[in-house]
Amino acid sequence: MATTTQTHRYEALVFDLDGTLIDSAPDIAAALNLMLERNNWPAQSVATVEKFIGFGARRLVHDLFVSLGLPSDDGTIDAALEEYLDNYARTPADRTRFYPHVREDLEALRDCGIRLGLCTNKPQELALKVLGILGIAHLFDAIVGADAAPASKPDPAHLMAVAERMKLNGRPWAYVGDTIVDKTTAAGAGVPFYAVSWGTGRRVDVEPSMRLARLRDLDGMDDAARED
Structure with missing residues (x-):
């Protein structure tokens, strides 16, 4: 058998x-846009943000800022990163x-x-x-x-x-x-x-x-x- x-x-x-x-990407973009808008920087589409996802949060913020011609010194990126992550942690999966x-x-x-x-x-x-x-x-x-x-x-x-x-x-x-x-x-x-x-x-x-x-x-x- x-x-x-x-x-x-x-x-x-x-x-x-x-x-x-x-x-x-929609939740990541929403958290980023809250930070950008509070600092009077232009909000970005989900499609734009998606291009920068993959290397981690700090690299995401840094590369996005460079692409937009925004200040990208360590102090600015550190502050923006902290604010972005705080926003994201509050609503991490509403749109995911x-x-x-x-x-x-x-x-x-x-x-x-x-x-x-x-x-x-x-x-x-x-x-x-x-x-x-x-x-x-x-x-x-x-x-x-x-x-x-x-x-x-x-x-x-x-x-x-x-x-x-x-x-x-x-x-x-x-x-x-x-x-x-x-x-x-x-x-x-x-x-x-x-x-x-x-x-x-x-x-x-x-x-x-x-x-x-x-x-x-x-x-x-x-x-x-x-x-x-």
């Missing part, structure tokens, strides 16, 4: 957050939404035995707050924000900090993201990288086999039939 056993291509998957699992099928696919991956981790350039406390509001924090074995790692993305030490917390040394795992920052981070860590096909992920150059139409495609079931 033949029996079938099933194994996964990866024992664990680590995900980026913003732009990969959730569309948080999951990308289609993301929540159900995360649950399906975990239910079939794949462990999940999160590597985000959001500050740790803010990331946990957003995940708590969205009701998915419990799905992840490890969540590591930018200020909870030795360095932040694109430094691979950030991604490896997640792997270390999950004890993934020597085990098959991969990273999933939506930006060149994520791709560079995975390359530095020496792990496979998959780009999502929504949002800014469409602009990341990867092989067709490394582009995801759905997160559930990563269940990677390999069937091996064995004779009793």
